[in-house]
Amino acid sequence: MADNKHENILMAAQKLFAERGYDGTTVPMIAEEARVGAGTIYRYFENKQMLVNELFRGSVARFAATLHEGFPEQNDFRKRFRHVFYRLVRYSRENPEAFRFINAAANAYFLDEVSKSDFEGFMDFIERHLDEGKKAGLLRGLPAQAFIAIVYGTVFHLSRMFEDGTLEPSDELLAGIEESCWDAVSAD
Amino acid sequence: MADNKHENILMAAQKLFAERGYDGTTVPMIAEEARVGAGTIYRYFENKQMLVNELFRGSVARFAATLHEGFPEQNDFRKRFRHVFYRLVRYSRENPEAFRFINAAANAYFLDEVSKSDFEGFMDFIERHLDEGKKAGLLRGLPAQAFIAIVYGTVFHLSRMFEDGTLEPSDELLAGIEESCWDAVSAD
DNA sequence: AATTAAGGAATGAACGTTCATTCCGGGGGT
DNA sequence: ACCCCCGGAATGAACGTTCATTCCTTAATT
Structure with a gap:
C-alpha cells in the first residue's frame, strides 16, 4: 500500500461510511482501517x-x-x-x-x-x-x-x-x- | 395529542431516524420529541x-x-x-x-x-x-x-x-x- | 541538532441504559 | 365525605462506556 496517509484515510472513511453511515462510523474505526493512529487523522483533517x-x-x-x-x-x-x-x-x-x-x-x-x-x-x-x-x-x-x-x-x-x-x-x-x-x- | 406513549415514541423515532439516521439519533432526542422521560422509552422497548x-x-x-x-x-x-x-x-x-x-x-x-x-x-x-x-x-x-x-x-x-x-x-x-x-x- | 510527522494515551463530553424515587388514580377504612 | 394507602407508570439523575478531540512523547527527516 502506497504510504499516502491522506488518501488512505479518505478511502478508509469512504468504505466505512458506505457500510455503516457517518454517525455509525467512529474516528478510531477509520484510523484502524487506514492503519494510522487516531491522532494522525487530525493532522490531515480539522475534524470528522x-x-x-x-x-x-x-x-x-x-x-x-x-x-x-x-x-x-x-x-x-x-x-x-x-x-x-x-x-x-x-x-x-x-x-x-x-x-x-x-x-x-x-x-x-x-x-x-x-x-x-x-x-x-x-x-x-x-x-x-x-x-x-x-x-x-x-x-x-x-x-x-x-x-x-x-x-x-x-x-x-x-x-x-x-x-x-x-x-x-x-x-x-x-x-x-x-x-x-x-x-x-x-x-x- | 392522544396519550399513547408507545405510539408517540415510535412516531418520534420515525421522524428522527428519517431525518438523521439511526446512529445520528440519540435516545434522549427521541424522548424529547415524544415528550416523555428518557427512562420511559425503556418501559416500552428493551433497547434502542x-x-x-x-x-x-x-x-x-x-x-x-x-x-x-x-x-x-x-x-x-x-x-x-x-x-x-x-x-x-x-x-x-x-x-x-x-x-x-x-x-x-x-x-x-x-x-x-x-x-x-x-x-x-x-x-x-x-x-x-x-x-x-x-x-x-x-x-x-x-x-x-x-x-x-x-x-x-x-x-x-x-x-x-x-x-x-x-x-x-x-x-x-x-x-x-x-x-x-x-x-x-x-x-x- | 532542529524540525516535522506520527502515534496512542489522556480528556471531557455525550452516549445508551439503569434505578431509586416521584407521581397519580382509585379502593378501603373511618 | 374524607383520608390514606397502595401499586404500577413515569421520571431524570447517575452509571459505566465510548465518543471526538487534544496533547505529549517518540521516530523520522533534514
Whole structure:
C-alpha cells in the first residue's frame, strides 16, 4: 500500500461510511482501517465533519468527471443519453462505495453548503442535458426532473442490487435497461 | 395529542431516524420529541435496537398492506401494474418519513433477521407480480428484478424530489410517469 | 541538532441504559 | 365525605462506556 496517509484515510472513511453511515462510523474505526493512529487523522483533517465533506466533494467531482469525459460533442441526443446512462452505471460499478456514500449523504445534515451545491451542480448537468432533449422535441411532455427520477432512480436501485447480489450485471442486461429507460423518456 | 406513549415514541423515532439516521439519533432526542422521560422509552422497548426493529417491521407491514389492499382480483396485468405503481406512490406520499426510513434502513447492520426477511417478503410480492406479467408475455425479456429497479427506483427518487421540493406532484405528472414506467417494462 | 510527522494515551463530553424515587388514580377504612 | 394507602407508570439523575478531540512523547527527516 502506497504510504499516502491522506488518501488512505479518505478511502478508509469512504468504505466505512458506505457500510455503516457517518454517525455509525467512529474516528478510531477509520484510523484502524487506514492503519494510522487516531491522532494522525487530525493532522490531515480539522475534524470528522471536515473529513466527510472533503470526501463527499472529491467523490462528486470524480463522478462529474466520469460523466463529462467523452460526452459526445455532436448534438446527437440519443447518443448523449446513452453516454450519460452508461457513465452513471460505470461510476456506480467501478466505485460502488463512493456511489453508495454519495447517495446516502446527499442532503444529510452534516454536509456544508459547498458540498450541497457541488452535488446540485452535478445534477444540474444531467438536467440541462435532458432539457436539450426536450427542446429538440425528442422527449415526452414531462419535467426534466421526472426523467432524472426515472434514469438516476433506476441506476441507483440497480447498483444496490448488483452490490447485494440480487441481480447479476451483464452487457446484455445493461443494454436492455438502457433501452427501457430510453423508451420511458422518449416521445411516442 | 392522544396519550399513547408507545405510539408517540415510535412516531418520534420515525421522524428522527428519517431525518438523521439511526446512529445520528440519540435516545434522549427521541424522548424529547415524544415528550416523555428518557427512562420511559425503556418501559416500552428493551433497547434502542429493538425499538428500531419494531418500527421497521411496522412500517413495512403497513407498506405491504397498502399494496395488497385493492389489488385487482381479475388477472388484468396492466391494471395490476398500475395499481402497484400508484400504491407505491401513495404510501411514499402519505408516509414520507416511513418511506424514507424504510429505504435507508433496509439492509442496515442494526436490522435483525426477522426485519430483513419481512422486507424481502414485501419485495417478493412485487417480484411475483412482475413475473406474472412476464409469463403472460406482456413484459420484455429482462429479469423481474430489473423491472423492480425501474419502477421502485423511479418512485424512490421521485419521493425524494417531492420531499425536498425539486418537483411538484400532480395527478397529471404521476399519470405521465406511470405511463413512462409501463413503456419501460412492456414488450415492443 | 532542529524540525516535522506520527502515534496512542489522556480528556471531557455525550452516549445508551439503569434505578431509586416521584407521581397519580382509585379502593378501603373511618 | 374524607383520608390514606397502595401499586404500577413515569421520571431524570447517575452509571459505566465510548465518543471526538487534544496533547505529549517518540521516530523520522533534514
